[in-house]
Amino acid sequence: MMDDATNMPTPVTRGELKAELEQFEIRLEMRLEQKLEQKLDQKLEQLEIRLEQKLDQKMDQKIERLEQKLDERLGLWGGGLLAQIQASERRVLAELARHLRAFQEAMLTQVSAIDDKYADLPARVTQLEATVFQPKRR
Numbered sequence: 001m002m003d004d005a006t007n008m009p010t011p012v013t014r015g016e017l018k019a020e021l022e023q024f025e026i027r028l029e030m031r032l033e034q035k036l037e038q039k040l041d042q043k044l045e046q047l048e049i050r051l052e053q054k055l056d057q058k059m060d061q062k063i064e065r066l067e068q069k070l071d072e073r074l075g076l077w078g079g080g081l082l083a084q085i086q087a088s089e090r091r092v093l094a095e096l097a098r099h100l101r102a103f104q105e106a107m108l109t110q111v112s113a114i115d116d117k118y119a120d121l122p123a124r125v126t127q128l129e130a131t132v133f134q135p136k137r138r
Contacts, residue, residue: 012020
């Protein structure tokens with residue numbers, strides 16, 4: 001240290017020097033830790049980017065291989081599979097038609113039972129109207 005009045009160094013005790021060196025050491029360690037942390041963050045980001053690129057590349061290759069295998073297998077199955085689907089479709093439609101006919105017959109049976117029950121209704125209503133609404137005598 002310098003004394004401003006005489007421009008001569010002021011004597012420093014060992015304790016003061018030791019305290020100053022400890023402070024300096026702490027500040028230096030903090031700066032080094034910050035620099036190291038920044039460098040590590042940068043390296044980690046770079047590594048993450050490279051890993052993502054490699055992973056994307058590997059995934060693209062895997063997907064491409066799987067698509068090729070799928071195309072090959074679908075090509076093998078294509079003709080036979082389409083024929084099976086069409087045959088199944090015809091069977092399902094035929095069975096559906098049978099069920100619809102059976103349903104229609106059941107509904108006709110139920111409706112005819114109701115019709116039979118009320119077949120004489122028009123005649124009964126006519127008779128009832130004749131009784132209730134007799135012409136007025138003058």
